[in-house]
Amino acid sequence: MSAPCKGRVVIGVIGDDIHVVGNRIMQLALEESGFRVFNIRTRNRPHHFTEAALEVNADAVFVSSLNGEGEYWCANFRQPYAELGMAGILLYVGGNLVVGKRSQADVCDLFRRYGFDRVYHQIPDIGRAISDLEQDLLNGSSLSRC
Template sequence: MTKKTLVLGVIGSDCHAVGNKILDYALTEAGFNVINIGVLSPQEDFINAAVETNADAIIVSSLYGQGEIDCRGIREKCDEAGLKGILLLVGGNIVVGKQNWQQVTKRFRAMGFDRIYPPGTSIETTIHDLREDLGITTLLGVI
């Protein structure tokens, strides 16, 4: 089976590199081909990397609270670049302050994200969701 390709990075003016490296390591160990574009990444870097690698998903991380601003319009830009329907995930401290998470999720869904993860979400949850969403199965069924 061909490995699924994921584009991973930290969006906007966010320079939180440690979590990005941990995600990269865990996703690679889980069997994914990870294209890590690093920190301080504009939307265009995620999109260009996804186009160049024929990625199956884009994972956007943000820890400095401005993710909502940084992520606006990314689904439309993906569609324009020929990535219509690509799986979009976002997680971390994506908004400022302690906001109602249901409302945060609703706003990010409206922006076109498929999965929205609050602070403290385990990487195992993300890996499980990716496997489910990308249809990765084993001889025993879906992992």
């Protein structure tokens, strides 16, 4: 018998970004850790993530941005989720989130203001995000359990 699924996660790359390697690695790592992954891959507008999350009843959305467009496309990212009755969904963002050199704290603050629960700017260790997700889901209340 297979192990129970830990949660449903939508993943994808935002904007006109075509950097796909991290996205593929993230899918494999999440699946290996027991999550069900819905990968919308590259070149997504914010509403593509919202629609996918609604369709699959996701527990979390993982947004990637590598090419520097993240600051533009992620502004007010959480707003439509609240409007669609998904106010409690976990929103994580990671990759190379801004253009130029900025401190981790500044980048983190900015994306927290956009509505993300967790921000991973230039942090290649996906294992850290996965254990944060496991913890956040344990602390949360609205789990679909696949």
